[in-house]
Amino acid sequence: MITFTSAHLKEGLFRIYERARRADWRPETDFDWDRPTPLSPDMQRIAWTVASQASYAEQLGLLASARLLGQTEDGPARLCLATAVSDEARHSETFARYALRRGGKVLPPDPSIQALRQGLESVDDFLGLFFVHTALEWLAADEFTLLARLFKGDVLGDMYLRVRSDELRHVGMGMLYLRWRLKDRSRTGWDPTPYEQLALRLSGFDDRFFAQLGALLRQPPDAVRHWFMSRHQARVRHLLGGKPTQAQRTPAGATCEGSPPGDDAAT
Ligand SMILES: [Fe+2]
Ligand SMILES: [Fe+2]
Secondary structure (H helix, E strand, C coil): CCCCCCCHHHCHHHHHHHHHHHCCCCCCCCCCCCCCCCCCHHHHHHHHHHHHHHHHHHHHHHHHHHHHHHHCCCHHHHHHHHHHHHHHHHHHHHHHHHHHHHHCCCCCCCHHHHHHHHHHHCCCCHHHHHHHHHHHHHHHHHHHHHHHHHCCCCHHHHHHHHHHHHHHHHHHHHHHHHHHHHCCHHHHCCCCHHHHHHHHHHCCCCHHHHHHHHHHHCCCHHHHHHHHHHHHHHHHHHHCCCCCCHHHHCCCCCCCCCCCCCCCCCC
């Protein structure tokens, strides 16, 4: 068990936990469910599909956070992860409610959901899982920025903004915790390279994804890819104190410049 001290209450992770406690919102009451949607029938079908899959992906975020929660011996990190588990439950419920309301049911999971589950379950190393989970969260948070823009005016757009703010808090927690634990990685020999590669693979951000998202956003797929990858690489560098991993030296397709116009994400 953890014996909390007054020093714990001053830690950055404890402050993130406090912020999480204050950031309370409810999917059943905090969205304007009766507002007419501006989306075309085609986009409404896409929104239903996207929300259905998101309800599963968020459950996997819940299970990964719960595994980390069960394995950490750090007091403030344990409190933070407890709020993250609750947040992910809320996210899954949020997207499920949307799919149920708009399509009458939650569509079955795509094969990518099973692949994501198996990929996460394949990681036994605690720090490795923390790294993969946090990287998937920052990649998702960036995706949510674009999806909020894509579904703007519809309830789903509002949902993505709410969920994204929780995810960015989770990313902040993961960054803080991992930076602390990885400070002396050169001494311990812990190598993040395979975990970064796994996170990129599990993200599903491949050529097809960038082509589809680019078409929906009316942006060149390479510009969308570059926007994601440059932000991803900056975060990994920050996490590792400025040193790139092997995966960063040879990221697939991450060489083009430019970003989608109207980019307003700052984290
Ligand atoms: Fe989430
Ligand atoms: Fe999360």
